[in-house]
Amino acid sequence: MSARVVAVAGLVAIGAVAALVEAARAELGLVVERASGSLQVVDDAKRAGVARIEGLGDLSHASLVYSGDGRFAYVFGRDGGLTKVDLASAKAVARVVQAGNSIGGAISRDGRIVAVANYEPGGVKLFDAETLALLSEIPATYGAEGKRAKVVGIADAPGARFVFSLFEAGEIWIADVADPRRPRVRKLANVGREPYDALITPDGRHYIAGLFGEDGLALVDLANVEAGARRILANYGRGEEKLPVYKMPHLRGWAVAGPYAFLPAIGHHEVLVVERGSWREVARIPAHGQPVFVMARPDGKQVWVNFAFPRNDTVQVIDVERLAVVQTLQPGKTVLHMEFNDAGDEVWISARDDDRVVVYDTATFARVATLPAKSPSGIFFAWRAKRIGM
Amino acid sequence: MSLRVRALLWVAVATVAPAALGDVAPDVARRSELVNLVRQDCGSCHGMTLKGGLGPALTRESLRDKPPGSLAAVILYGRPGTPMPPWGAFVSASEADWIVRRLQEGTLDER
Numbered sequence: 001m002s003a004r005v006v007a008v009a010g011l012v013a014i015g016a017v018a019a020l021v022e023a024a025r026a027e028l029g030l031v032v033e034r035a036s037g038s039l040q041v042v043d044d045a046k047r048a049g050v051a052r053i054e055g056l057g058d059l060s061h062a063s064l065v066y067s068g069d070g071r072f073a074y075v076f077g078r079d080g081g082l083t084k085v086d087l088a089s090a091k092a093v094a095r096v097v098q099a100g101n102s103i104g105g106a107i108s109r110d111g112r113i114v115a116v117a118n119y120e121p122g123g124v125k126l127f128d129a130e131t132l133a134l135l136s137e138i139p140a141t142y143g144a145e146g147k148r149a150k151v152v153g154i155a156d157a158p159g160a161r162f163v164f165s166l167f168e169a170g171e172i173w174i175a176d177v178a179d180p181r182r183p184r185v186r187k188l189a190n191v192g193r194e195p196y197d198a199l200i201t202p203d204g205r206h207y208i209a210g211l212f213g214e215d216g217l218a219l220v221d222l223a224n225v226e227a228g229a230r231r232i233l234a235n236y237g238r239g240e241e242k243l244p245v246y247k248m249p250h251l252r253g254w255a256v257a258g259p260y261a262f263l264p265a266i267g268h269h270e271v272l273v274v275e276r277g278s279w280r281e282v283a284r285i286p287a288h289g290q291p292v293f294v295m296a297r298p299d300g301k302q303v304w305v306n307f308a309f310p311r312n313d314t315v316q317v318i319d320v321e322r323l324a325v326v327q328t329l330q331p332g333k334t335v336l337h338m339e340f341n342d343a344g345d346e347v348w349i350s351a352r353d354d355d356r357v358v359v360y361d362t363a364t365f366a367r368v369a370t371l372p373a374k375s376p377s378g379i380f381f382a383w384r385a386k387r388i389g390m
Numbered sequence: 391m392s393l394r395v396r397a398l399l400w401v402a403v404a405t406v407a408p409a410a411l412g413d414v415a416p417d418v419a420r421r422s423e424l425v426n427l428v429r430q431d432c433g434s435c436h437g438m439t440l441k442g443g444l445g446p447a448l449t450r451e452s453l454r455d456k457p458p459g460s461l462a463a464v465i466l467y468g469r470p471g472t473p474m475p476p477w478g479a480f481v482s483a484s485e486a487d488w489i490v491r492r493l494q495e496g497t498l499d500e501r
Binding site: 078 | 430431433435438439444475476
């Protein structure tokens with residue numbers, strides 16, 4: 001092949017890759033590599049990593065959200081770092097260290113505001129999604145002494161709102177950010193002891209916070225905030241001894257499938273099932289360990305569950321119609337996260353201590369690919385861009 | 391206690407202690423398991439860099455004034471009423487002492 005042909009072929013290839021990136025954005029994703037502070041850009045169509053982005057600080061507990069078009073990701077690091085990443089160029093394009101210790105964040109429905117939930121100093125900060133300029137701060141101050149609580153379970157809600165929970169205060173706050181420089185905050189007190197994480201239902205209607213300090217969860221109807229928070233599944237562990245919890249469950253994700261919400265029981269090796277609407281318990285599904293993530297396949301037919309230390313080499317699949325475990329898989333050492341692809345026919349699972357991501361076919365449960373990754377934790381595909389609470 | 395007895399006692403402790411510690415200190419392979427446990431699993435609440443998260447920081451500065459015995463007891467038995475669970479099923483008493491010593495010295499990763 002002549003040099004000219006090679007050059008042309010190279011250009012065509014680059015052009016083709018660029019076109020592919022444009023067309024297949026929903027198929028791109030990011031894998032957090034927690035120990036090295038890097039992100040791997042992965043392509044679901046190729047079932048392969050395509051680039052690595054480095055220098056994101058401490059990603060030991062990291063999550064991210066996507067811009068509305070799925071081109072940019074906002075990465076929330078443990079060290080308070082907020083990094084804006086461009087998937088098209090595979091580069092970090094903006095970064096601020098905005099707090100001492102951070103847990104996660106959310107992006108407004110219109111894509112203009114990024115909110116970060118902080119442990120230290122406890123509160124929420126709002127940023128311009130374009131520039132990462134600070135717009136305002138909501139200190140999570142509570143009680144007579146004006147202490148600050150750690151903020152958990154932040155979610156974007158319809159009507160230019162962010163909803164979040166205050167761990168030590170036992171409160172849920174709803175911030176109206178129509179004017180992001182002057183957020184208006186409505187506070188719901190006494191929602192329950194120690195809310196540790198929360199989810200918003202895919203329709204944006206209900207916010208559910210898990211409680212660590214008591215059995216039960218707090219539910220807020222976002223169409224009727226005046227009614228306050230109500231307790232659901234109160235006393236789910238009544239009469240049973242609580243087992244030690246070696247890792248906090250995570251509620252964020254689509255733990256809503258069909259007519260049910262699937263929720264992790266704290267201190268029990270069970271997945272709790274409640275009926276949406278009545279919010280009554282309909283089943284308890286015995287599971288391999290203390291659930292951490294309880295994720296519904298996009299079509300709502302299956303729910304996949306992973307577990308806390310020391311039972312964290314296993315993943316179980318619950319059939320939503322039968323409300324029973326139908327499959328038990330062992331993807332590798334220390335499974336930290338699971339993520340469905342856009343179609344839901346495959347699920348990507350990170351096995352931290354095996355330094356790999358394993359891809360399963362969700363119909364046959366066959367292992368279809370294994371990708372190398374450095375100490376992988378969260379996996380986030382860009383299809384999340386269009387979904388509430390993701 | 392007379393000076394002489396105290397001196398004798400000191401000599402006795404000085405001779406016995408290293409041997410006794412040698413019996414219980416974790417070997418190199420186990421140390422690396424323990425370091426991984428502290429960084430990764432304790433780290434899910436205390437932060438992988440131990441600067442804190444939902445649980446408090448476990449840095450040298452933050453643990454400086456805490457009595458080692460009670461820190462080891464917290465590892466083994468947890469802190470009821472808080473999210474700190476008991477880890478006694480996974481680490482022995484002497485391993486908990488070793489972890490506390492390394493955390494307080496800030497030398498967790500040293501071999």
